[in-house]
Amino acid sequence: MTMSINTNAGAEVAAVAAQRASAMMDEAMLRLSTGKRINSAKDDAAGLAVATRMAREIAGLSQSLRNANDAQGLIDTGETALKEVHTLLLRMREIAVSASSDTNTTADRAALDTEVSALETEISRIGDQTSWGGINLFTGDYDKAKKIRFHLGPTSSNYIDVTLGVVSIGAKGSDLQGSLSLTGSVTTRANATAYMGGIDAAISIISGRRGNFGAVSNRLTSAISNLENMKASMITAKGQVEDANYAEETAKLARAQILMQAATAMLAQANASKNATLKLVTG
Numbered sequence: 001m002t003m004s005i006n007t008n009a010g011a012e013v014a015a016v017a018a019q020r021a022s023a024m025m026d027e028a029m030l031r032l033s034t035g036k037r038i039n040s041a042k043d044d045a046a047g048l049a050v051a052t053r054m055a056r057e058i059a060g061l062s063q064s065l066r067n068a069n070d071a072q073g074l075i076d077t078g079e080t081a082l083k084e085v086h087t088l089l090l091r092m093r094e095i096a097v098s099a100s101s102d103t104n105t106t107a108d109r110a111a112l113d114t115e116v117s118a119l120e121t122e123i124s125r126i127g128d129q130t131s132w133g134g135i136n137l138f139t140g141d142y143d144k145a146k147k148i149r150f151h152l153g154p155t156s157s158n159y160i161d162v163t164l165g166v167v168s169i170g171a172k173g174s175d176l177q178g179s180l181s182l183t184g185s186v187t188t189r190a191n192a193t194a195y196m197g198g199i200d201a202a203i204s205i206i207s208g209r210r211g212n213f214g215a216v217s218n219r220l221t222s223a224i225s226n227l228e229n230m231k232a233s234m235i236t237a238k239g240q241v242e243d244a245n246y247a248e249e250t251a252k253l254a255r256a257q258i259l260m261q262a263a264t265a266m267l268a269q270a271n272a273s274k275n276a277t278l279k280l281v282t283g
Contacts, residue, residue: 010270018263024256031244032253038242047241054238060154061231068227071150072220074132078164079213081130081138082206085167088119089203092182095119096196099186106187113186116195120169120182127167138167152223160223162216165209180205 030039038044038051098104099112127138135141135148142148147161169182180202186192 011267014263014267014270018260018267021256021259021263025253025260028249028253028256031249032246035244035246036242037244051238051242054234054241057154058231058234058238061227061234064151064153064158065224065227065231067150068152068220068224070133071152072217072224074135074137074148075162075213075217075220077132078130078137079210079217081126081167082210082213085123085126086203086206086210088123089199089206092116092119093196093199093203096186096192096199099192100189100196102189109187109192116186123167123180123182124169127169130167137164140166140168150220152220152227160216160219163212 031037038048041048095112095116099109104112128136130137142162142164143166144163147163149159149161151159153159166179168179180198182195182198182202184191184195184198186195
């Protein structure tokens with residue numbers, strides 16, 4: 001065997017092995033500390049592209065869920081207002097039935113008509129002032145010509161359009177989904193009888209509107225459930241792509257530590273062999 005002091009090949013090999021073991025330790029500790037297998041593009045370029053795409057979809061699904069919950073709140077607000085209008089109309093019909101009977105005097109009918117006028121005013125107030133998040137729901141801003149849109153998915157085509165229409169005592173515009181056309185009185189038997197027919201028509205209109213809102217609400221409930229499932233599945237899939245396997249990384253760290261100890265010992269041994277060569281020179 002050639003003995004040389006100018007080149008320590010054994011030390012060079014041991015140093016390279018120590019550097020590799022150190023890099024393995026650093027990588028394992030980084031993955032264990034972050035919990036991610038992919039911390040930069042060099043770890044897995046293809047996997048990073050997939051995880052980035054999934055992150056984009058998860059962000060879209062998260063916002064879609066917020067949109068759907070907001071839409072549910074808007075629809076619930078509108079349906080609650082229509083329910084109150086329904087209750088008022090039933091009371092107005094009760095009054096009309098009472099006023100159509102000749103057991104009431106003129107003064108009685110005048111008092112009943114006063115109550116009817118107050119209830120009409122309240123219905124108009126509900127139509128004018130019911131709002132959600134600054135959106136007036138029943139003033140006709142969102143009728144058949146201009147529907148309100150709820151975006152419920154990660155892509156531009158995932159939306160539903162809803163007609164809110166109007167709630168109005170008089171014949172407001174041409175929107176038959178909201179104009180109740182209650183312009184009569186109950187001051188006489190004939191007026192009360194005619195008014196009863198108008199109330200029946202108004203109740204039918206509001207019942208139809210409530211049914212439409214209920215259908216939209218059910219659709220939103222289904223959409224929310226579907227979005228939650230999609231988001232959970234996407235999060236799971238993204239985790240499988242980029243998350244670290246703790247058992248695997250712990251084993252890699254232990255292996256790297258053993259290799260580092262071995263390389264350090266061999267480096268010391270290689271340097272020690274050169275010291276023995278120098279002793280031959282110095283005697």
